[in-house]
Amino acid sequence: MDTTVADTLIGTTIDGRYRITGRVARGGMATVYTAVDERLERTVALKIIHPSQATNVHFVDRFTDEAKTIARLTHPNVVAVYDQGRHQGLPYLVMEYVQGRTLRDLLNQRRRLNPVEALAILEQMLAAIAAAHRAGLVHRDVKPENVLVAEAPSGGIANLVDSVVKVADFGLARAVEASTTDDSGQLMATVAYVAPELVTDGHADARTDVYSAGIVLFEMLTGRVPYDGEVPVEVAWQHVDNDVPAPSHVVKGLPNVLDDLVARATRRDPGARPTDAGALLAEVQVVRDDLGAANVETALLRQVPARSPVADATALVPAVTSVYPAATDRPTWARLPEQNKGGRAQRRAAPLVEAPVGRFGDRRQIFIVAAIALMVLTIVGSTWWVTLGRYTEAPQFVNMTRTQVEQEARTKGFALVFGDGRYDENVPKDVVLAQDPPATERIVHGGQITLVLSLGPERHQVPDIIGLERAAAKGEIETNKLVFKEGAGEHSDTVPQGVVISTDPKPGQTLKPGETVTVVISKGKAPITVPSVIGQNITAARDQLQGLGLIVVEQYKDSNEPADKVIGQSPGPGTGAEKDDEIKLEVSKGPSQVIVPDLTGQPCPQAKATLEGMGLRVTVNLNVNGKVLQQSPGPNTPVAPQSEVVLNCL
Structure with missing residues (x-):
C-alpha cells in the first residue's frame, strides 16, 4: 500500500x-x-494488510485464523484484538x-x-x-x-519499572510461518x-522466541544488537556461526x-535454551531478585558503620530505597505468587522503619531499636542466603550414564545441560566424561550443571568415493x-581419467582417525586399441598384433x-592396451x-550305409548290388567329416 492510498483512508x-x-506506522506487511x-x-488501533499480501x-x-486465536488470548501484556473484517478486499484487525x-x-x-x-520490561514481555x-x-x-x-499509572514513561509493557503482532507473525522468505528471498x-x-x-x-527475547535483552543492556552487516543474510548467518557475546564485554x-x-537464552542449540518463555521468565525473576538483594545489602553495609545506629537509624531508609528495587517493589503483574505474598509482608513491616519521631521519647526509642533490629536481621539473613543458604554441593556425575544422571538430577532438583560430546577410546558412549561445576563445588539449589558425554571410541566409515574425481575423493576422505x-x-575403458576406480579398504568399513585409505584412480583408456583378428589365419593375426607391440x-581348441583359424580373442576388439600387454x-x-x-x-x-552313418559321402562304381572289391581311401585312413569315400563293387 503506497502513501497515497494510505492517506485517502484517513477520515x-x-x-x-x-x-x-x-496513520501510526507502516510496516512490511500492514x-x-x-x-x-x-x-x-x-480509540482503537486498526491494522490493514497491504494489497500485495491480499492475493x-x-x-x-492463516492471518484470519490466528487473529481469532489471539482474540481469545486474554492477558494484560498482550495487545488485545477486538474485531476483524475486510475493507475493499483487504483484511484488517x-x-x-x-x-x-x-x-x-x-x-x-x-x-x-x-x-x-x-x-522489568523483559519480565512483562516474557x-x-x-x-x-x-x-x-x-x-x-x-x-x-x-x-x-x-x-505508567503515575503518568509518563520515565519510570520504566512501573510502566505497562504489551507485546503486539502475534497473529501477523504466525500468519507467515509457512513461508520463511519473501519474494526477494529475504x-x-x-x-x-x-x-x-x-x-x-x-x-x-x-525456543525460537526465547532466543529473540535474549537478543532484545542484550540490546537493552548494551545499546546495540550483537551482529550487524551490510547484507541481511550475512547478519542472519552470524547467529548460526557465533555465540552471542557477553553484555559485560560491551558495557x-x-x-x-x-x-x-x-548466554542461556541465546544458545545456538535450541535444546540448551529454556524450553519456553515461561521457563525464561522464572530465570529472569530469580536474577532480578538477586540483583535487588545484592544492592540492598551493599547499601546497608556501606551506611551502618559510618553512623551511630541509635542516632541516625531513620537516615538508613533513603539509602535503601535509592538502590535497585527488589522483587517486592514490582507491579503485581511482574511478580510470582510467592513474591506477592512477600510483598504484603514487607509492606506490613515497613511502618516500623518509617515511623516518624513521636512526642514521647520512650516510644521513639522503641521504634528506633526495633528498626535497627529489623535491619540487622535483614542484613544477617540476606548475607547468609547470598553467601551460604542458597548453595549446596554439586553431585558427582562423572562416570555415570546419561540415564542415571537424568534420574539423579530430577531427584535432587538440578537442571542439566549437555554440551558437545567427546570421543573416548576407553569410556563407553553416553557416559559422563566431565561436568561443570565439578563435584563438591558450590552451586545454587536447583542450579544448572553442564555435562560432557562420551561419544565412545571414534570411528569413521570409509566413504563411498568410487566415481568421484580425485580432488573430491580426497576431500571426502579427509573430512572423515x-x-x-x-x-x-589403472587404465580403464569405462572410467574416465582422474576418477576413482576402487578403494582399499572398501567403502563402508570403519577405521580409526588417521588410518589410511588407498585409492586407485583411472588413467583413462590405454594408448593401444586392440584390433579384431577373429577369422584370420593365426600367422596373419600374430604378425598384426606383434606389430603393435603386443x-x-x-x-x-577343437572346432569345426x-x-x-582364429576363433576368439581376449581382450576384445576396441579395448585399450599398453605395450607388452x-x-x-x-x-x-x-x-x-x-x-x-x-x-x-x-x-x-551295407558298406554304403556304414560310411554314411559315420558322416562320410559315398560313391559306388560298377555293380551297386555287388560286393566291395576296392575302396578309396583305403582301410584305417583318417579323413575329415563329409569326406568322400569311393567303393568299387562287382
Missing part, C-alpha cells in the same frame, strides 16, 4: 463503525491507523490502542537501559509470550518494534533477532548474572579424519572351423577326423 469509516483518524470505534466511543490466499486464511511508545523509540532516545529497567506459548502460538518476530511501553523474521534454527531450516518453536561493570542470563593415499593408477598367447587368441585345430573302416568283401549297400 474513512470502515464497516460503518471504525472512523480512521490518523499499515496501522488510529480509529474511533463510534459504537463504543473508544496470498494461504496468508489471508481492530486492536487495543496503547498510549505510549515502542521499545525501539525508547532505545533510540536513551540508547540503553539500566539492568533493573531492562529486566509474561505475554509465555501466555501465547501456552496457547500453542509462536510469535517468530520478537523485537523492540513489537514491544509497546505504555504510560527472511521474513528480522535478521538482528532471528534464531539460528530459523535461518538453517526454517523451523520455529517456543563494563554489568553483573555476571546478566551475562549468564543472555582419514588419510588419503593414491595407489598405482604379446600374443595362442590357445588351440578350418585349422589355424598380452592378447590371448583362441585358434581352431580344424574339424575332428574320421577313421575309414575296412569294407572289402561286404555287400555294397
Whole structure:
C-alpha cells in the first residue's frame, strides 16, 4: 500500500463503525491507523494488510485464523484484538490502542537501559509470550518494534519499572510461518533477532522466541544488537556461526548474572535454551531478585558503620530505597505468587522503619531499636542466603550414564545441560566424561550443571568415493579424519581419467582417525586399441598384433572351423592396451577326423550305409548290388567329416 492510498483512508469509516483518524506506522506487511470505534466511543488501533499480501490466499486464511486465536488470548501484556473484517478486499484487525511508545523509540532516545529497567520490561514481555506459548502460538518476530511501553499509572514513561509493557503482532507473525522468505528471498523474521534454527531450516518453536527475547535483552543492556552487516543474510548467518557475546564485554561493570542470563537464552542449540518463555521468565525473576538483594545489602553495609545506629537509624531508609528495587517493589503483574505474598509482608513491616519521631521519647526509642533490629536481621539473613543458604554441593556425575544422571538430577532438583560430546577410546558412549561445576563445588539449589558425554571410541566409515574425481575423493576422505593415499593408477575403458576406480579398504568399513585409505584412480583408456583378428589365419593375426607391440598367447581348441583359424580373442576388439600387454587368441585345430573302416568283401549297400552313418559321402562304381572289391581311401585312413569315400563293387 503506497502513501497515497494510505492517506485517502484517513477520515474513512470502515464497516460503518471504525472512523480512521490518523496513520501510526507502516510496516512490511500492514499499515496501522488510529480509529474511533463510534459504537463504543473508544480509540482503537486498526491494522490493514497491504494489497500485495491480499492475493496470498494461504496468508489471508492463516492471518484470519490466528487473529481469532489471539482474540481469545486474554492477558494484560498482550495487545488485545477486538474485531476483524475486510475493507475493499483487504483484511484488517481492530486492536487495543496503547498510549505510549515502542521499545525501539525508547532505545533510540536513551540508547540503553539500566539492568533493573531492562529486566522489568523483559519480565512483562516474557509474561505475554509465555501466555501465547501456552496457547500453542509462536510469535517468530520478537523485537523492540513489537514491544509497546505504555504510560505508567503515575503518568509518563520515565519510570520504566512501573510502566505497562504489551507485546503486539502475534497473529501477523504466525500468519507467515509457512513461508520463511519473501519474494526477494529475504527472511521474513528480522535478521538482528532471528534464531539460528530459523535461518538453517526454517523451523520455529517456543525456543525460537526465547532466543529473540535474549537478543532484545542484550540490546537493552548494551545499546546495540550483537551482529550487524551490510547484507541481511550475512547478519542472519552470524547467529548460526557465533555465540552471542557477553553484555559485560560491551558495557563494563554489568553483573555476571546478566551475562549468564543472555548466554542461556541465546544458545545456538535450541535444546540448551529454556524450553519456553515461561521457563525464561522464572530465570529472569530469580536474577532480578538477586540483583535487588545484592544492592540492598551493599547499601546497608556501606551506611551502618559510618553512623551511630541509635542516632541516625531513620537516615538508613533513603539509602535503601535509592538502590535497585527488589522483587517486592514490582507491579503485581511482574511478580510470582510467592513474591506477592512477600510483598504484603514487607509492606506490613515497613511502618516500623518509617515511623516518624513521636512526642514521647520512650516510644521513639522503641521504634528506633526495633528498626535497627529489623535491619540487622535483614542484613544477617540476606548475607547468609547470598553467601551460604542458597548453595549446596554439586553431585558427582562423572562416570555415570546419561540415564542415571537424568534420574539423579530430577531427584535432587538440578537442571542439566549437555554440551558437545567427546570421543573416548576407553569410556563407553553416553557416559559422563566431565561436568561443570565439578563435584563438591558450590552451586545454587536447583542450579544448572553442564555435562560432557562420551561419544565412545571414534570411528569413521570409509566413504563411498568410487566415481568421484580425485580432488573430491580426497576431500571426502579427509573430512572423515582419514588419510588419503593414491595407489598405482589403472587404465580403464569405462572410467574416465582422474576418477576413482576402487578403494582399499572398501567403502563402508570403519577405521580409526588417521588410518589410511588407498585409492586407485583411472588413467583413462590405454594408448593401444586392440584390433579384431577373429577369422584370420593365426600367422596373419600374430604378425598384426606383434606389430603393435603386443604379446600374443595362442590357445588351440577343437572346432569345426578350418585349422589355424582364429576363433576368439581376449581382450576384445576396441579395448585399450599398453605395450607388452598380452592378447590371448583362441585358434581352431580344424574339424575332428574320421577313421575309414575296412569294407572289402561286404555287400555294397551295407558298406554304403556304414560310411554314411559315420558322416562320410559315398560313391559306388560298377555293380551297386555287388560286393566291395576296392575302396578309396583305403582301410584305417583318417579323413575329415563329409569326406568322400569311393567303393568299387562287382
